[in-house]
Amino acid sequence: MKELDLKAVPVNERSPDRIINAWKELAEGDTLKLINDHDPKPLHYLFQVEFKDTFVWEYKKQGPDEWIVEIKKIKPPPILSPEQKKKRDELKQILKKLHEAGPEELSGVKKEAQKYFKEVEPKELAMAEQELIQEGTTRTEMKRLCDVHLEVMKGQLGSHAKKLKLPASHPLTICKDEHKIIKRNLRRLKALLAKLKAAGSFDQAKRQLDVLKELSHFFLETEKHHQREEKAIFPRLKAHGVIEPPLIFEEDHVEFMAKKKVLSESALAENKGSYQEFLSKIGPVIEFLTTNLTDHIYKEDNILYPMAYETLDKSEWKEVRKKFDAIGYCCFAPADLKKAKVSRKSGIPPNIKQWAGKRQKAKIKGKKLKV
Ligand SMILES: [Fe+2]
Ligand SMILES: [Fe+2]
Known part of the structure; x- marks a missing residue:
């Protein structure tokens, strides 16, 4: 540098x-x-x-x-053929229309977009978004636009993601398996909020507060997952000219980390103030995480990861995996670390408490996960 x-x-x-x-x-x-x-x-x-x-x-x-x-x-992107250019421009038009449609025209535009998205490969979508940003759409606007087209695309892009059948030791499989664990705990967190609201006081919510501590610890720990995406996969995407999508995901990670810290601080604080104050602090944080982190994972599973697989050369994935091992793992043992007792088959430790305990005993330090 x-x-x-x-x-x-x-x-x-x-x-x-x-x-x-x-x-x-x-x-x-x-x-x-x-x-x-x-x-x-x-x-x-x-x-x-x-x-x-x-x-x-x-x-x-x-x-x-x-x-x-x-x-x-970075190396300049490949020059598109006139046919490819026409397709990309059409996709950009659809995305813009979705963004700009008023309430009365939105359902028509959504139908039109749905038909279109069936044909679209994740990489094409990401590159169209990138061009829109390069032409002046701000990243914040693009995130809002992503939310609109994400809603339209749900169920449409699944086929691309399903096509991605990779070995268990592949970095993308590791990440997708971790996503399953994170999503499961997001569902637990959402259910927990309802129980906390119903409990009505600290005395009545003792058990739920213990679970909140475990879950907030879990979410802080999954930061390694985001680090591996940012340090092992994103720089390679950027080097291939896929610049904006990783930057959007990185911004999301920063927001998630801030919320996870608030969650953890609130869960651990001795003096939480009144029960209502406590609820009004953690309620919006839990709602934010359960909605936005779930959507973030959907976009990664269905757009970012298939696109990354398509973009990086085969040999690069070996380097990505090496970097993954160097950064370390949070809650999941990669399949080829044979000593791992958390089996690949079940994949998910039975509960966070057990996982956290095992992990503590194992004293994971970066390179190898031995549980
Ligand atoms: Fe991510
Ligand atoms: Fe992820």
Whole structure:
């Protein structure tokens, strides 16, 4: 990684040429780290014009005194045939229509979109979304748009995901199996909220509060799952020119982590205030997680993972798996770690308490999961 600290350069010597020359010297796959005392937005626009589709712009710090941006050089995407270009433009139109439709036209647009989505491969969808962002749709808008088309696509994209039959030791199988465990615990968390509401007081909710502690611990622990996605799979997708979808998923991870921390702090706090205050704090957090994390997992299983499988070269998956092992696992033993007592067949430890206990005993440290 090449570093350029503009804060150390006198203002009158900070010409864009200095940055562009440094950029031009980079090899494909290399990154330029830019440190500045203000947001280098104009430079971002310049890059969008001059180096379209060959860079990934990622803020690492955004003020107030310092801005750090990493600009990665990537190989340009393959040139689309006129037929492919026409299809992509049609898909973008459908996505825009879904986004812009008023309440009275929405059901018609949804029907039209449903027919269309049956034919669409996950990668095509992701690349269309990426182009919309590159053309000016903000990431926040795109997330909202994703929610609309996710609702329309449910049941439509399943066939692509089912086609993905991979060995148990494949990184994507590991992630999908972990998703099953996470979803199961999201359902438990949702049911728990209803029970907590019904209990009405701390005294009446003793058992539920214990379960809340276990579940909040579980959700903090699953952070390793997100880390493996971010550090092992996403950088490779970005290097293949699939930039925006991973960034959207990364933003989701940050939001989830913040909510999981609130959940854990609320569950562990000795002084929780009044029972109503406690409920009004954890209620929205649990609702957010059970809705948004479930949707996030659906998008990964049905769009992101099939697309990643299609995009990465076969040899790269071995490297991804090595990185997975180096980062470590949270709640699931990969199939080829033979000493694991949690079998691949059942996959899911009987309950979190048992899993957490086993895990503690095993003292998992990064590389191998021995339970
Ligand atoms: Fe994720
Ligand atoms: Fe995931």
